[in-house]
Amino acid sequence: MVAPPIVEPEPAVVLNPALPAQPTLPSLRTSLRASTIDGIFAAIFSNFTGGVLLTNFLVSLQISTAAIGIVAATPMLVNLLQPLGAYLSNRTHSRMRYGLMTYGTSRLLWLLLAIGVLHFSRETPQALIWVTLVVVLAAEILGALGNPSWLSWMAALVPARLRGRYFGFRNSIGSLTVLIAVPLGGWMVSHWAGGSVQGYGVLLLVGVIAGLISLAIQSKMRDINPQLELAQPWHDQGRSSIYSGLVSLWQHSSFKSYWFYWGLWTFSVNLSAPFFNIYLLENLQIDVLWVTVYNSLMSAATLVMLLVWGRLSDRTGNRPLLILVGLLVALTPLLWLGIGRDSLSIQLWLPLLFLFIGITSPAIDLCSNNLLIALAPAHHQATAFAITAAIAGVCGATGTLLGGWLSQGSEIGLVGIFGISSGLRLLALVPLLFTQEPRSHSLVQVIHSLSGGTQTLGAQWELQPVELEET
Structure with a gap:
């Protein structure tokens, strides 16, 4: 499992259709x-x-x-x-x-x-x-x-x-x-x-x-x-300062809750995630060939599930999926504690664990980024994305450095770090309960939908095909 990446925002820069540089x-x-x-x-x-x-x-x-x-x-x-x-x-x-x-x-x-x-x-x-x-x-x-x-x-x-x-x-x-x-x-x-x-x-x-x-x-x-982009009249020339944007965003209760969620989540994930492969290679002494095969299984599951989670988030909203799937991802570090060097673990449990990570983690990555875009005010988007990236960078790096120190400089070790990471992940989901997302269904509706009770949930949000036309 890797740390949930921050997807950079779409820049507000677009080309002026009137410019001759417009592509054919x-x-x-x-x-x-x-x-x-x-x-x-x-x-x-x-x-x-x-x-x-x-x-x-x-x-x-x-x-x-x-x-x-x-x-x-x-x-x-x-x-x-x-x-x-x-x-x-x-x-x-x-x-x-x-x-x-x-x-x-x-x-x-x-x-x-x-x-x-x-x-x-x-x-x-x-x-x-x-x-x-x-x-x-x-x-x-x-x-x-x-x-x-x-x-x-x-x-x-x-x-x-x-x-x-x-x-x-x-x-x-x-x-x-x-x-x-x-x-x-x-x-x-x-x-x-x-x-x-x-x-x-x-x-x-x-x-x-x-x-x-x-x-x-x-x-x-x-x-x-x-220079052609910067010359456009609607391009953001920095008229609003980062400070004023920060003040405005801090007064936005849902966005503030998102910052608490994302900062703690990034910290807790990076507290343990960078050391999963070390646990396999050093503690369990599993050959690197097996580890690469496990990571490829995870990539294959991610490849498929990105399409599934993307379609589902369009129907239900991002916040409900983050809470539901986040509960599963939060428990993932504890699953490592039952892994050993026996053939059953190497040939069955580890492949299943990496498949489980590949199935669940894309939902967190995708929905976290989509929720950020949905909550960011249009007039402070650039500031919102920049500050969020900074929070993720600082919290993630702090988690990784602390995890490395605890694993070697204390009696906690990697096993203890996995347990702490699991508890902090659960705690990170709490701010999402106070986050309001536009066009998002409630948890009860989503659970009912996933169980098959609601066949038409979000049908009005179906994406229509788009054809590329010559300009």
Whole structure:
């Protein structure tokens, strides 16, 4: 299970239809097709340089659990730099060149690590651990600086009426890629003749190549000049300050309740989630090949259930599903306590546990983001999204760092952390009881609907098909 990510908001930036830069249908199709292929290679890069494969590499280096917690917390902490990335990118004249500069440099840093791993793989000196930590930090910082520009680029390219459908398809293709690539990568690392550390060095080379191919494919996408976006009369020029937006949002009782929910939920999830794979690899000493297979099962379940939860949330609302499914997700850490090293656990209970996580966790990710969008006031959307991302980053990083310290610097250990995480997750659901979502059904109605008692619940909210027309 991974920490529920914050999905970045759709920027308020859109292209003026009167501008000559408006894309034609052929150029739009070319850009979207290139972006989809880009997502395939980007998924390979991100999963070869992170996730369970990176965790296994760190465990092989005999790095401390606290240090692994720092690595897991880094992406959340650097999210605080995303406003700076937006500021810098808006002063350029090309989204493509800015992305090449930030993401290209970030991905080439991993090439340095790959060379270092291959050179020192048999000695595994302390210097290699420090190089790994520095590369992870620098790469994440560059990625955070590039993310706002990439999101604005995609928001300008993808028509608003197609965004949900297109990004759902793109994410599904990425999940399918992960489903295939991660087990193959785990098998290669596990069976590499020179050992798992050297095998990961070779895997990093493959990942970097995939990452560079991803950037090359982006050159087929239509470039966007941020200065044309900023010149539009309806673009938000920052007329309302962040402080005034914060004051306004704090007076919004439902949004304030959401902040309490999301902050505590992100903290409690990250208190334990980054250490599930460590528990398998280090405490139970399960081979990395099995762990990658489990994660792929989870990805497969997520791939299917995203479609199911998306349709169901349109019918019932997001808040009821968050409460109902959140109860199941809150109990998930306790299920790890009954797992052992016996064949029954490896071949039956662990696959079922990862499938359960893959079924339930997408509902939390999807509905949390949808509820945020539904509650954010139109006149303070950017401020609402930015502050929420900051809360998630700080709370998530604090949870990960505390979890790493408790697992190694106290008598609590990983087993105790799992129990604490479960209790805090249940507590995080309480603020949702005081959150009012527009067009949301009550818990009683939703339970009745899920049991089959209401066949027509939300039928009036059915999405109608949208055809792309030539402009």
